Amino acid sequence: MENTMDIIENPFSKSNNNKGKEIKEKAVIGITQIAVLLIIAILFVILGIIIYQGRDKFSWEFISSFPTDGMTKGGIFPALIGTFILVIVMSIAAVPFGTITAIYLTEYAHEKSKFAAAVRFSIRTLAVVPSIIFGLFGLGFFIQFMGKGMDSTFNGGELHWGQPNILWASLTMALLTLPVIIVSVEEALKTIPRELREASLALGATKWQTIKQVVFPGSISGIMTGTILAVSRGAGEVAPILFTGAAYYLATLPGSLSDQFMNLGYHVYIMSTQSSDVEKTMPIQFATTLVLLILTLSLNLVAVVIRSRIRRKAK
Amino acid sequence: MRDIKIQVNDLSLYYGEKKALKEISMQIPANKVTALIGPSGCGKSTFLRCINRMNDLIPSVKITGEMLVEGVDIYDKNVDVVNIRKKIGMVFQKSNPFPKSIYENVAYGPRINGLKDKTQLDEIVETSLRQAAIWDEFKDRLDDSALGLSGGQQQRLCIARTLAVSPDIILMDEPASALDPISTSKIEELVHQLKENYTIIIVTHNMQQAARTSDHTAFFYMGELIEMGKTNAIFTKPEKKQTEDYITGRFG
Numbered sequence: 001m002e003n004t005m006d007i008i009e010n011p012f013s014k015s016n017n018n019k020g021k022e023i024k025e026k027a028v029i030g031i032t033q034i035a036v037l038l039i040i041a042i043l044f045v046i047l048g049i050i051i052y053q054g055r056d057k058f059s060w061e062f063i064s065s066f067p068t069d070g071m072t073k074g075g076i077f078p079a080l081i082g083t084f085i086l087v088i089v090m091s092i093a094a095v096p097f098g099t100i101t102a103i104y105l106t107e108y109a110h111e112k113s114k115f116a117a118a119v120r121f122s123i124r125t126l127a128v129v130p131s132i133i134f135g136l137f138g139l140g141f142f143i144q145f146m147g148k149g150m151d152s153t154f155n156g157g158e159l160h161w162g163q164p165n166i167l168w169a170s171l172t173m174a175l176l177t178l179p180v181i182i183v184s185v186e187e188a189l190k191t192i193p194r195e196l197r198e199a200s201l202a203l204g205a206t207k208w209q210t211i212k213q214v215v216f217p218g219s220i221s222g223i224m225t226g227t228i229l230a231v232s233r234g235a236g237e238v239a240p241i242l243f244t245g246a247a248y249y250l251a252t253l254p255g256s257l258s259d260q261f262m263n264l265g266y267h268v269y270i271m272s273t274q275s276s277d278v279e280k281t282m283p284i285q286f287a288t289t290l291v292l293l294i295l296t297l298s299l300n301l302v303a304v305v306i307r308s309r310i311r312r313k314a315k
Numbered sequence: 316m317r318d319i320k321i322q323v324n325d326l327s328l329y330y331g332e333k334k335a336l337k338e339i340s341m342q343i344p345a346n347k348v349t350a351l352i353g354p355s356g357c358g359k360s361t362f363l364r365c366i367n368r369m370n371d372l373i374p375s376v377k378i379t380g381e382m383l384v385e386g387v388d389i390y391d392k393n394v395d396v397v398n399i400r401k402k403i404g405m406v407f408q409k410s411n412p413f414p415k416s417i418y419e420n421v422a423y424g425p426r427i428n429g430l431k432d433k434t435q436l437d438e439i440v441e442t443s444l445r446q447a448a449i450w451d452e453f454k455d456r457l458d459d460s461a462l463g464l465s466g467g468q469q470q471r472l473c474i475a476r477t478l479a480v481s482p483d484i485i486l487m488d489e490p491a492s493a494l495d496p497i498s499t500s501k502i503e504e505l506v507h508q509l510k511e512n513y514t515i516i517i518v519t520h521n522m523q524q525a526a527r528t529s530d531h532t533a534f535f536y537m538g539e540l541i542e543m544g545k546t547n548a549i550f551t552k553p554e555k556k557q558t559e560d561y562i563t564g565r566f567g
């Protein structure tokens with residue numbers, strides 16, 4: 001009763017009931033703040049350890065020279081180049097394919113099209129498939145089926161394409177990164193206002209001309225964002241290339257698509273699991289990780305900047 | 316009959332289940348300005364967009380009846396919608412220049428049609444801008460982005476862009492509704508000059524504008540064509556009471 005009286009007398013006074021709510025509110029805010037701080041702390045600890053442990057080894061020399069002494073000394077040049085080649089070949093395969101798919105989905109597919117719904121469902125599923133599955137798929141489909149098939153058809157059964165190489169690893173990686181590209185391009189295509197499409201169509205342009213002349217040029221930055229995100233994802237993944245093309249150690253740089261290649265992520269993996277002296281190679285592992293981290297973080301940063309520009313333009 | 320550009324017979328349009336145009340029949344004379352007036356939501360834009368088949372873009376739309384342009388039903392299966400739209404230009408309510416240069420905006424249509432010759436393109440751009448009465452304003456800044464222009468300039472550029480594909484008919488959906496009085500009067504002047512060579516159909520909410528610019532006026536109400544006639548007659552002694560109420564401002 002007292003409580004009610006209180007409220008009637010002064011609607012703004014803190015009743016017990018309200019105090020309870022306030023404490024709960026504060027608790028919720030407190031928990032969320034702790035969670036946020038925790039995440040930031042984890043990030044900094046990880047970054048800190050990597051930078052601290054890798055800083056001595058990290059140098060131009062390290063980036064630009066081959067490993068020596070059974071990979072216990074020297075640099076990571078071939079792994080860096082291998083990673084570059086991988087993401088370039090991957091992009092050449094994935095970007096056009098992803099862009100075309102995105103154009104189909106946003107421009108041509110009917111709202112109620114069952115086929116488009118199936119495509120969208122597949123893309124979403126593809127995005128959550130564990131990356132090792134892509135690796136196994138690459139081995140089974142690209143190497144065993146495609147590669148061996150090519151060998152027996154064109155090479156008289158002599159082994160050439162039916163083994164791990166850059167091409168199969170890149171195509172496997174392309175499948176993995178396809179959803180990222182499709183979604184980014186779709187998002188960019190949707191920012192082109194209907195008025196512009198109508199302006200073009202009203203001048204007698206066909207749908208394809210409109211896409212080519214108006215929609216596509218307006219989405220270039222979206223396509224770039226998608227590509228960069230895909231590249232940074234692909235640069236860091238190891239599982240898809242495990243069985244499809246990555247090599248433990250190569251004394252020379254790859255010379256063709258049918259060669260194997262070294263890779264930064266894979267390099268860290270084998271250094272920490274297969275090395276003759278894991279302790280001794282620890283600084284190399286951390287410095288390699290640092291290189292990989294700088295690579296992917298800066299790529300992501302560029303993508304974020306471009307994306308925020310698109311968003312601003314859309315408004 | 317030569318003076319009738321567009322003949323509409325019992326045209327109805329449905330957005331899904333909703334009937335937005337109800338058995339419209341009318342004749343639109345050639346080389347004249349026809350104004351479409353009526354309260355918001357009565358179907359003016361919908362009707363206008365039937366004339367260049369812009370409603371094809373909306374999947375739920377169904378159309379019955381005939382829309383004869385120079386005697387040809389533009390909804391006939393053998394008609395190519397792209398050719399229709401080249402012949403029937405459209406200027407939208409909200410100016411919508413491409414994010415390209417002034418020159419490229421005007422050259423867009425001719426380029427789409429496969430014209431590559433630079434001198435010919437230059438010529439078309441100049442003539443179109445002259446026709447739209449913005450050549451003198453723009454001739455020294457053809458490479459500037461169209462997005463940097465004022466609303467009124469953008470709208471006149473859009474008109475020039477439409478003229479560049481040399482249509483016979485120009486559809487205008489409230490082309491001046493977003494503009495200040497000076498830009499508006501420039502557009503009206505332009506409409507007046509253009510009617511010598513083009514058949515113009517203009518949607519407007521502005522009664523004075525309809526009275527000033529048009530030769531014929533059609534009054535729409537709830538998806539029906541209530542009355543159509545010489546603008547003079549419609550504004551001085553309309554036959555239907557609804558028309559009179561609307562133009563005297565008693566509703567709408």
Ligand SMILES: Nc1ncnc2c1ncn2[C@@H]1O[C@H](COP(=O)(O)OP(=O)(O)OP(=O)(O)O)[C@@H](O)[C@H]1O
Nearest residue numbers: 330333335353354355356357358359360361362373
């Ligand atoms: N895409 C659409 N889908 C469904 N209904 C629509 C669509 N476009 C318009 N309509 C409906 O059709 C009717 C006529 O609309 P329309 O835009 O032609 O009117 P209007 O006379 O141009 O109005 P305003 O003067 O406001 O521009 C309205 O009831 C509107 O809600």
Ligand SMILES: [Mg+2]
Nearest residue numbers: 359360361488
């Ligand atoms: Mg309208």
